[in-house]
Amino acid sequence: MAFPAASANRRRPAAERSASPAALRLRRPLTAHSFRRRRAAVRRLGNLQTWQRLTKLWPSTLKQICLSGLHSWKKKFIRFKNGIITGVFPASPSSWLIVVVGVMSSTYLKVDPSLGMIARINRTLDSTNCMTSQTKKVVSGVLFSTGLWVALIVTMRYSLKVLLSYHGWMFAEHGKMSRATKIWMSMVKIFSGRKPMLYSFQTSLPRLPVPAVEDTVSRYLESVRPLMKDGDFQRMTALAQDFAVNLGPKLQWYLKLKSWWATNYVSDWWEEYIYLRGRGPLMVNSNYYAMEMVYITPTHIQAARAGNTIHAILLYRHKLDREEIKPIRLLGSTVPLCSAQWERLFNTSRIPGEETDTIQHVKDSRHIVVYHRGRYFKVWLYHSGRLLTPRELQQQMQRVLDDRSEPQPGEAKLAALTAADRVPWAKCRQDYFGRGKNKQSLDAVEKAAFFVTLDDTEQGYRQEDPEASLDSYAKSLLHGKCFDRWFDKSITFIVFKNGKMGINAEHSWADAPIVGHLWEYVIATDCFQLGYTEDGHCKGDPNPSIPCPTRLQWDIPEACQEVIETSLNSANLLANDVDIYSFPFDAFGKGMIKKCRTSPDAFIQLALQLAHYKDMGKFCLTYEASMTRLFREGRTETVRSCTTESCNFVLAMVDPSQTVEHRLRLFKVASEKHQHLYRLAMTGAGIDRHLFCLYVVSRYLAVDSPFLKEVLSEPWRLSTSQTPQQQVELFDLERNPEYVSGGGGFGPVADDGYGVSYMIVGENFIHFHVSSKLSSPETDSHRFGRHLKQAMADIIALFRPTVNSKK
Template sequence: MAEAHEAVAFSFQIGPDGVNVDLSYDALKAVIYSGLRSWRLRLRRGLNSLYNSLYPGGPIRGTAFCGAITILYHYGYDTSFSIIPWLEQHVFERYFVPKTSKYLACIAFGCGVYVILVETRVQTLKTLFSYHGWMYQTHGQNASILPRVWTGLVKLCVGRSPSLYSCQRFLPTLPLPSLNDTMDRYLRTVRPLFDDREYARMEKLAEEFKKSLGKRLQRYLWLKWLLSSNYVSDWWEEYVYLRGRSAIMVNSNFYGLDAVYIRPTTIQSARAANLTCAAFLYRTELDHETIKPLMVQKLVPLCSRQYERQFNTVRIPGLETDKIVHYSDSRHIAVYSKGRWYKVYTFYNNKLLLPCELQVQFNDILKDTTLPSKGEEHLAALTAGERKQWAQARSKYFSTGINRSSLDAIEKAAFIVILDEDEYHLSANMSQQFNDYAHAILHGKAHDRWFDKSFNFIISKNAVFGFNVEHSWADAPVSGHMVEFVLCEDFVRFGYDEHGNTKGTPRFDALKPIKLKWNISNECEQIIEHSLTAATELYRDVDLNVYVQDNYGKGFMKKCKLSPDAYIQMALQLAHYRDSGKFNLTYEASMTRLFREGRTETVRSCSIESTQWVKSMDDSSISNVERIKLLRLACDYHQQQYRDAMSGKGIDRHLFCLYVVSKYLGVDSPFLQQVLSEPWKLSTSQTPTSYDDERLKHLIASNRDVITKYKVDTNEITAAGGGFGPTPHNYEEDYSGRYDERSKTNSGGGFGPVADDGYGVSYIIAGEDLIFFHISSKKSSSATDSHRFGEHIRKAMGDMKSLFDNNKSAVTTVKS
């Protein structure tokens, strides 16, 4: 078809008869359409930039303001305190006739005043959002006067209908903590991990650092803070992600899962078509910035910068450091099936293909009996191996010729779609089959995922979905936001016919997928196989277990007046202590997106309070009443740490940046070396749910025929990361508009183990009575066992519930 020949829209030859020009009309038309789309995108982005620069005002309100001033001045009411007459006399009358100069002076004054008003609101909001005391205050009717006044001022100053990037200008800068505060917090967190002798040595190192080298490093870091929009994020991306030379498969990339309890279709090509089309619709909303920024308590915006590189993005390997390359646009996806790579165009005549039109292309790929080219089947193993080896191979074997053009087709694709040959069978009891499914989405067979792309959509032979995400460009909530949109569009809006195929009729003859061509030498093939061998050894060492806590969930925790996240973190502390027999450094990821370009901060969940409570649980001399008291103290302190991390008062990012400065200066610090070498034996992360309730309600209301046809429980539609609730219930009640907490139910996702002898635990509070724990470790470690740890979590959660069951007065029913 036309798109297959874009690169050869015309050719010419010089012969005896002169110059012979061969012009391909279809190809030339495709190139023109591509150019028009590019210019339309530039225009749209320019208009969005103008809108964002005036937010919380707007062009229409600004025009109305200028018009009002002009009209008042025309009728003799000078609201400018004689500024307009001065402008008219000394500026505009030199170049224009009196009547024109009068109106120009009015417009100039109106624009100037309006910009000043907007900037005043921006600076006011920036100041208001620099205050984070609201996180530590009681909300609702019992709130004190200060949070109420703050809330009122924010509502007064903030604009309406912000676009995705409208709020970026008035997000505050991440504060730089003082050296003394960070040292004091750090020493408190490591106290339960060291005996008296080790702790005394650490105190001495910290004191020496604080009095000598620390002050010098802090001055340099303060200068960076002064000159940058975020003193952490660029270094974090560079040194934590891009400079890592080990494999990013398992070690960095993370995964998310599909719905668990409902299957909209079993036809692979149909599911792939719906998901692909939905993803491009989401990209369109990103380009148009019509997606609303996430707001904490529907009031405080989160930074949206990470959304910019979600599509058309690839991580390019380098000898010493990788780099992230983002392309402004892409009109195709790359597809992997049965060892072959394809380029699939998703636009025709400048219009996005319908799911039924995409399904035809996916069917063509699945029916293709062509054998893979030499080296093609395992080619993607290069992205699963060591980065330096991949960089060398890329430079030597993929820099010219057909290898270069085929590699470009993959790297410049909007994203990757993997049509897996295996089936994933999910069951309600979360058996080993579910663990095999999670394994497949995390690493596959090491050669059937392009781990460098921003994300891979993976669709199994029986149409089960999962996604694998490269971590350096953004954190999990950003991908989760996209996937919740895609899955909602897939089922509720697009749907499937009675046979499980996509709906609709193709508008034209289907475009043909283009099979990519490769010329891989024997030497290059040996490198590919070497990388595959190393990657296979890596993923076979992963012990992955998904434990489902369905006896109780956040509903019970709230009745106990405890934070669900803190409650679960305490359960993990108890489980890990019983598993390892000692306390270990624990990492919980917290976001810093309340600040411009913020990413994450560390909450150190193992604290003095948590260790006291954990010890009490296995001490028969301590009563349940005392245990509950200690648990509340531990949860309260954990919540304080979490709020501190969110508000820029964390520990680890500050120490990390001080360490980077020391390396730039070429000086060594025994204290910082000790801190940065401490292993995180337990690394945890909560998968947030941020579903757009209003959007879901609208889709449900406008697609009741789809819901009725497939008997979908509207309270089972997924949120970020994928997943559905445990048991469908009365559909007719849902159709009548009932909408409860189960609408946010999903099974989340996970990541590989961080330490060789530690655990990685990702969990999602999926409903009032449902929590998914994704537990990973290494089989080669005799100290860990993911299934054993799952059992310890089950027992810890049960023991914690028994505390309150045996002491009913400690459980307080919370009114909704």
């Protein structure tokens, strides 16, 4: 027999039978008398459902919070540990114990290695009256041992700094090493410790020296002699000599004072006045790009390529955070280079200001921001306390690609603000991005590990049209559509629709070799370690439990949208004016040039001088970037490649009456001169950074210098740079000759000049990038490229006996 309540409950509908009493009360007819009771029931029901949802989510939420905290504390511990290891370099923390044991053992053997210091410490401890005699003996020994250990560290570090201040090895004849240099190398290796970390050598690197004013002025006059007529040169000589005698020494005194106080007397001013205070667009004018392999694309699936390479970038960041990247060392892994520029590779963004920009760097970032078809997505890089796998990252990228939502008003072309002049962007950022959802979304972009663009175009080398395809690939990496790269980020990683990829890098925080080192690791890891399945997907399995990428939300008013359109128009004019010719040169390479017993870089620089003369019919001031990272916090120096010796060689090459022997003799003289200038620049005896800093001091002192003003206003109509290959061991080009990189390039420095970048890959391949402006009637990148190919062939022909005899 059923109870009345039970039978009544069976007669109710199923929905009512499963409902809670609070929910049933809500369905009764509303009367004025029961309104308050109904409202209270709604609140209780809402609280109950919220409580139920929270209790269900508690385990996973608490797990994620705990894992996030563990990750943060783990990174702090690693930084603390690395700080200790780097702080005691070139010794090691374990060496402290060895010193303590050694001193205590000798004490117990009645031998006093301290020459009475331990006894003196013991007598000092007697006044405390809180330790036994045996404890005081042990404490005294430990204190002396620690002091001895610290003294040894300081001595070794200072000795290493003195050794690294010697640069005579750079000026020795190639292939010939003196006995003194061999002894010096052995001493450097002894004081360099075992297994140094990335930043281990920082405190042992010498400071950049300040050259003498007379030397700098003399080298300057020598560099401009072939570019000036006699009258102009005499006028400049008079200005230079007056500066060297009168104003120069006064400015030099302040510069010397700074060099004693600051770590590097150039780098901070160079970063501020050359980069951060520039008010023009970063796009084309400052940012540069890097290609991947020219002929190989491991997969044509865009999301898969993005998944593998993003994972490889994060593996590199993991090694960087742990300082496991080996410091770059020259001369058979002996002489270390400064590693300071690695610190801001990730989690960094350039923040616009009305007068000057700033660089914002956060210690850690657990997300990236992905741009696709006008939308911005925040993608978390970790799940359950671990880094996402390549297949999981591919899944996240595919979710972004499959998202069919439309851009919010003003969102699609927002990044055009970063492509144009800095002042409008700074004002716009202050007025419209300082609060609310705009601030949150902008913070997500600027504090991301790096920026990713899933480009909806196809780029890369096409065999049916190699010239146009590589030019298009280079231009897309340099500026894209002017609104699909975030030019303020330290690196923007770009993956095209067909799986090709590349990088656009902001220049103020570091120079190209740092990005190049990352890029080499990423390409090698993607191709030779991670790999793909037979159907082109990342290896592994997808994980549906990972939360989807989050759309960033924007509320961009019409006034801001107008500024975006204005910036985009300005950026388009700049981008459409760029003419780029990107081409591989495989007629010969480094291998054949070395057989001619000359420097590959000097060979190419002389070919550039010959090509420029054939192209323009005149010589010009030439900039070649050299590094000064033999010194602490060193960046770059200028090698003035156009010399009297190089001009004599070029004039002999275009004169049909000159013999091959005479041309070859002039080539060797010009090549040796270029190598000497390059070595001077690397060892701190360059011209341009010293003159630049003297000019900055004159501006601070409000002193006018006609000499410095004229020097710094001279245009670099030929600006050149070599992209070095730093990790040759990652690529076996003998087994895989098609795995050659295209290097990278940059925009022209002068409106009527050329920008030339080149990368020497392996023994038989060189890739060139030539840029100029279409608006200049004097320049043509493709014409210059043809002259460069011919110049390379003409110079190598000087070393071929068969060709020479025919001539």
